[in-house]
Amino acid sequence: MKLTFLGTSHGVPAADRYCSCVMIESGDAVYFIDGGAPVIDELLRHGRHPDEIRALFNTHVHGDHTNGICHLVDLADWYFKKSSFDLYIADQSYIDAIGVMIKACNPGSTLSPDRLRFHLVDPKVAYEDENIKVEFIPTAHMRAPYHSYSILVSEGEKKVLFSGDFSQHLERADVPKILSEEEIDLFVCEMAHFGTEHIRPYLDSAKAKKIAFTHVFPLAKYEKIAQMSAELTVPVLTPKDNDVIEI
């Protein structure tokens, strides 16, 4: 599977970084993890078409992970009428609100439930098609009644774990256990809510073959990440927008 990092910033964009969004290409299909970047614009700039989108998976509803979804769905609704995809969203309030927003932009919108299929994430139910399997693992970044998840994407034997956002200073110990229990080809880890000293014990016990740090705040933390990377035994990447990782 091919991962293109469309947005690598944390809650606020930077001059050269959009907010969180990763495009996954597997088989003939396109998938997204979060939609904090201008999803539809970036899809087209990277030479893919809305008709090729199969699904978008959302870690949580904070705007830096969702603000590009409305534009994507609006255009899929009224212009790209052959597009047909699933959207797995962490909270029902966002699903309800996006329908209202799109109707506010376009009174003629139909939001066909046959083509634009919104689903509330249920961590007990995995997504699976002929290309990939996607599992949601609850985290404690969001407080009740909201929800947040890490997302595990498998393509055959290959596995990528996307952290989503974790709790402040990891004080709610919400790094998924699977990180230390199973061999994972790539761990994509946010770095906005805790320091290198907080995540280090989890990385030392991780079975990940490679780690990519993204969603980094403040940017000065890249220095600390570089220092920690020199001590880790696995390759560490710090992708910028448009960087590609093939798994």
Ligand SMILES: [Zn+2]
């Ligand atoms: Zn975030």
Ligand SMILES: [Zn+2]
């Ligand atoms: Zn967040």
